[in-house]
Amino acid sequence: MSKLNSLAISDNGFIFKPSTGESFTTNDLGLVIINLLKEGKSNEEIISAITEEFEVDAITAERDLYDYLDFLRTEKMID
Amino acid sequence: MTQKKLTIAITGLNNIDSPGPGVPVIRGIKDSGMNVRIIGLAYENLEPGIYMPGLVDKTYLIPYPSVGSESFLDRLTYIHEQEKIDIIIPNFDSELYLFIKFSDTLLKMGIHTFLPTLKQFEERQKDNLPEFAKKYKITVPKSKAVLSSNELADLPNEISYPYFIKGKFYEAYKVDNYNQAVFYFNQLSSKWGLPVVVQQAIKGTEVNVIALGDGEGNTIAAVAMRKQYITDKGKAWGGITLNDERLLKITHNIINETKWRGAMELEMIKTDDGEYHLIEINPRIPAWVYLAVGAGQNIPEMICQLAMGKKVKPLKTYEYGKMFIRYSWDLIGDIKDFEKIIMLGEL
Numbered sequence: 354m355s356k357l358n359s360l361a362i363s364d365n366g367f368i369f370k371p372s373t374g375e376s377f378t379t380n381d382l383g384l385v386i387i388n389l390l391k392e393g394k395s396n397e398e399i400i401s402a403i404t405e406e407f408e409v410d411a412i413t414a415e416r417d418l419y420d421y422l423d424f425l426r427t428e429k430m431i432d
Numbered sequence: 433m434t435q436k437k438l439t440i441a442i443t444g445l446n447n448i449d450s451p452g453p454g455v456p457v458i459r460g461i462k463d464s465g466m467n468v469r470i471i472g473l474a475y476e477n478l479e480p481g482i483y484m485p486g487l488v489d490k491t492y493l494i495p496y497p498s499v500g501s502e503s504f505l506d507r508l509t510y511i512h513e514q515e516k517i518d519i520i521i522p523n524f525d526s527e528l529y530l531f532i533k534f535s536d537t538l539l540k541m542g543i544h545t546f547l548p549t550l551k552q553f554e555e556r557q558k559d560n561l562p563e564f565a566k567k568y569k570i571t572v573p574k575s576k577a578v579l580s581s582n583e584l585a586d587l588p589n590e591i592s593y594p595y596f597i598k599g600k601f602y603e604a605y606k607v608d609n610y611n612q613a614v615f616y617f618n619q620l621s622s623k624w625g626l627p628v629v630v631q632q633a634i635k636g637t638e639v640n641v642i643a644l645g646d647g648e649g650n651t652i653a654a655v656a657m658r659k660q661y662i663t664d665k666g667k668a669w670g671g672i673t674l675n676d677e678r679l680l681k682i683t684h685n686i687i688n689e690t691k692w693r694g695a696m697e698l699e700m701i702k703t704d705d706g707e708y709h710l711i712e713i714n715p716r717i718p719a720w721v722y723l724a725v726g727a728g729q730n731i732p733e734m735i736c737q738l739a740m741g742k743k744v745k746p747l748k749t750y751e752y753g754k755m756f757i758r759y760s761w762d763l764i765g766d767i768k769d770f771e772k773i774i775m776l777g778e779l
Contacts, residue, residue, distance in 0.1 A: 359675070361753060371675035371752040373637065373702075374658035 356431055357391050370430065377428065382407060386421050390431070439515050440736060441471040441543075444523030444719075445481025445491070450602070450665050451758070453523040455481045456722035458488065460732035463725060471515050477773045483765045490515070493777040497527045504530050505537065512541055519544045519739045521732070523716055525601040526624075528553060546739040547694045548715050556690075556713040558598055558629040565710065568689045570682070572710045573634050573701075577627035581617045584610060587630060596631045596711075599624035604666060606633060631711065636703040639676065640668075641683045642717070642724050644731050646738065647693030651684045652746045653731050655724040660755070668720050668758075673727045675752040682708055695721075695731060720756060727754040 361369040366384055368377040379387070385406055389399045396418060403414035425431045440461060444452030458470055458481070472491035474482050482491045492511045495503040511517065520543055522531040531538075532553055535545050547553075556564050559577035564570070574590040576583075597613055598604040599620040607613045613630075620628050643654040656679045661670035683698055697718040701709045717731065724731050727750040734744050773779045 369753050373676075374639075374660065374672040374674050 356429070357387060357425075360387075360430060362387060368430075370428075375428075382417060383421055386418060387425075435467045437467045437469060438518045438736065438740070439469045439471060441473050441511070441515070441517045441520045442488075442523065443473045443475075443494075443521070443527060445472050445474050445479040445488070446476065447480040447484075449663060450667055451719040452479075452481075453717045453719045453721055455484065455487065456719065456725075457521055457523065457717055457732045459722055460725040460730050461736060464730050464733035464736075466733065466736065469515075471511070471517060473511070473520075474773075477770065480763065482773060482779060483763050483769060485763075491773065491779045493773065497530050501530055501534065505534060508538070508543075509541070512543060517543050519736055521545075521717070521735060521739075522547070525714065525716060528715060544739040544741075546735050548692060548696075552690055552692060553715050556715060558600065558631075558712065559627050561629075561631075561710070561712070564713075568686060570686065570710050571708065573632040575629055575631040577629050578617065579627050581614045584613045584617060584630070591630060591632050594633045596633055598629040598631060598712075600627065600629075604631075634701040634703065634709045634711070636701040636707075636709070638711075639674065639679055639700050639702050639708075640671075640718070640720075641679060641698040641700075642695065642721055642731060643683050643687060643692075643698065644695050644734055644738075645687040645690075645692030646744070646746075647691060649688045649691045650746055651687045652734055652738070652744050653724070653729040654680055654683050655727055655729050655731075655750050656680060656683075657720060657723060661757070670755065670757045671720055671723055673723060673750060673752050673754045676702075678706075679708065682710075686713075695735060723754060723756040724750070726756065727751045 366379045368379060386399060389402055399418055400411055400414045403417060404411055442454045442457055444454030446452040447455045461468055470488045472481055472488035473494045474491055475496055481487055494507050522528055531545060532547050532550050535547060538545060561572050561575055565572040576587060594606050594608050596604045597607055597616045601624045603620060605616045607616060617628050639656060639658050641654055641656045644652040646652050656674040656676045657671045658674055659668040659671050663669050695717040697714040699712040701711055721731055729747045729750050737744050769779055
């Protein structure tokens, strides 16, 4: 998670990547996922947290998580 | 103890859409709290820095380098007699040759500079970049110095469209076909002389570094930046400081290998694969220097100290995520000031 730790992430969902100067915005779901990833939580734990926080079923939470992980990989914010 | 007042002369007051570095250099020096008198050296009577309130204490017009070295030295001697200049910071590529060539003469007059050597200045010229890269083991895009537009029809196979066509000192245009290339060749060669350089375009993000070398291989300052807003002239109108360790390591290596003396700007392309290609080295302070000042490295102040023979402690850190955004601002001037600069050559 060292790549994620190098990001500057504000509470309102603004992400700054100091190594490239790029900035992104994310929604509440993205913020929750990033923060849990930084805490070292497993995918199962994150899916469980999403279902509780956003009142969605596990299938939806799993799809949302993997979509977001794809985005983070594409933008080289995780390996 | 009162610090001796230094008289510092600075060129590049053309704070226009293709801005010179003079105004931000002066801002950096003033921010440092040094006890200074600032002398502006201008080539044109409408350079905005001449008229900006509180910026320069006095301005003198100077002849273009193309007029010749005799006129250049005569005018500097006259200005020195009036002002007793301690330091000159030249800011244009096109004038650097003369300032470097006559730096010993200026020093005998009591005027200090802190510039690259003539060898350093020449070997990083755009048309010498392939040899420079080979010597110092740096990756550069394939390029060729072109002396005639006929050569554009017979470029090496490694150079294909789109490529950049670059003026000897300034300006670069991306071209997609032969007709465009000939058009810009004619434009650039008539404006900046020969050769014109053709350089393969590399896909990626442009990242730049402003750096200062002490002439002994040490990097005294270095700040990396990515342009966020680029004008149609390719100039940064907004930028942000980066934490790019690889880019800074390349910078330190270049300064260490070349024993670079003075300020420089490295222009590089970072590809999606994380490769860095050097596209240009500018042997001077870039116009975005005030971003480095804002991020914690006052390079203009350090140049003054180095020019005066003081030891300067290298700065290793700066603030990431600092931004600059340029703006235009209408100054209201008086015709009497304009009259003075035209009639007397000084204001």
